[in-house]
Amino acid sequence: MATTVSLSISLDTQPHHRRRHQPHHLCNTTIHFSSHQSPFFTPKHRHPQHPSIKFPKHPHHNFTLSLSPSSSTSTSSSTLQNPLRTGRFLTNEELEKLENLEKYNYHQELQSGLLLVRVMREEEMDMTVTLLAESFAESMMMAKGYVKLLEFLVRNYLIERRAMMPHSATLLGIYRENGEEDFELAGTVEVCFDKRGANTNPPTPTPPKNSPYICNMAVRRPLRRRGIGWHLLKAGEELISQMSSSREVYLHCRVIDEAPFNMYTKAGYSIVKTDSLLTLLTFQRRRHLMRKEFPIPNYASEMDNPDE
Numbered sequence: 001m002a003t004t005v006s007l008s009i010s011l012d013t014q015p016h017h018r019r020r021h022q023p024h025h026l027c028n029t030t031i032h033f034s035s036h037q038s039p040f041f042t043p044k045h046r047h048p049q050h051p052s053i054k055f056p057k058h059p060h061h062n063f064t065l066s067l068s069p070s071s072s073t074s075t076s077s078s079t080l081q082n083p084l085r086t087g088r089f090l091t092n093e094e095l096e097k098l099e100n101l102e103k104y105n106y107h108q109e110l111q112s113g114l115l116l117v118r119v120m121r122e123e124e125m126d127m128t129v130t131l132l133a134e135s136f137a138e139s140m141m142m143a144k145g146y147v148k149l150l151e152f153l154v155r156n157y158l159i160e161r162r163a164m165m166p167h168s169a170t171l172l173g174i175y176r177e178n179g180e181e182d183f184e185l186a187g188t189v190e191v192c193f194d195k196r197g198a199n200t201n202p203p204t205p206t207p208p209k210n211s212p213y214i215c216n217m218a219v220r221r222p223l224r225r226r227g228i229g230w231h232l233l234k235a236g237e238e239l240i241s242q243m244s245s246s247r248e249v250y251l252h253c254r255v256i257d258e259a260p261f262n263m264y265t266k267a268g269y270s271i272v273k274t275d276s277l278l279t280l281l282t283f284q285r286r287r288h289l290m291r292k293e294f295p296i297p298n299y300a301s302e303m304d305n306p307d308e
Helices: 076-081 092-103 122-139 144-162 228-243 258-266 277-282 299-304
Strands: 004-008 030-034 052-054 064-066 106-109 113-119 168-177 184-192 213-219 248-254 270-274 287-293
Touching: 092 228, 106 228, 113 228, 122 144, 122 168, 122 184, 122 213, 144 168, 168 228, 184 228, 213 228, 228 258, 248 258
Parallel strands: 030 213, 213 248
Antiparallel strands: 004 030, 052 064, 106 113, 113 168, 168 184, 184 213, 248 287, 270 287
16 A cells, blocks of 8 residues: 555635634645644633534544633643643744644634634544545545545544644634534644655645645535635634744645635635646646745834834
8 A cells, every 4th residue: 555645625615704813824735644754712702611612423433622721831841741742852942833833723703603723632633533534535535434544544644743743733623603502623724834844755746845835624514615714724824924934835736626726826826836647647636736925024014003
């Protein structure tokens, strides 16, 4: 069996809805598993004080998460143990970046409900594995019997990627339907911030390893076409702008995926390179490598209008 599996997943492409946040964003549609690579939001008064997040009913899995913030301390070592842990020694600079990942949150009120985006915790890995494996199987039209094998591959991949924090991060989209009390997992996206967080064997065309990269986005089927994919993209872009000094970001999009391509184009991405027709001989879908350049912050304008 090949050690690397990659694909592109069609995502929600509805960028409308009211925004509470002003992030940069980006959605990546390439799921890449490699065997060689290796906060929290406090709800406002209109939300339950400590709402639970429930993974939708599934024949094999039943998960529950908590949105309640962890008890905080002033030491950096506590940050490693709760809630983000990497399992390796971190420098002081990496510890600071890990704290920034822990504190990151993005929230957006959609027409149909409330979306929260934050970094995946270790105890949330199982539900993320299920979401990615089922999305992969659906995209590739694979039999359900392969989902368990995919879950094994995805779990190993996510464990290795967690060890790369704070050079990369997996974000979760947590959603609550209007009129409901419970939150549920809606989607996920992975962001890489620098060369140390880059995949060892990325899909082709190969993106620059020293540039931020977005990949492995998936939205649950019942929750698509609500703007969730668009805001996962926006949250990823915003986090990249906070964690990296680079002014550009890359992602892949399959040539056959017209809807995601249109979304990326609307978000400011343009094609850098496209796989040749010879790629079809390897039984892989052709992909576009797309790039977006972030605008340079207008510090002079901010200085002139500090109260705006």
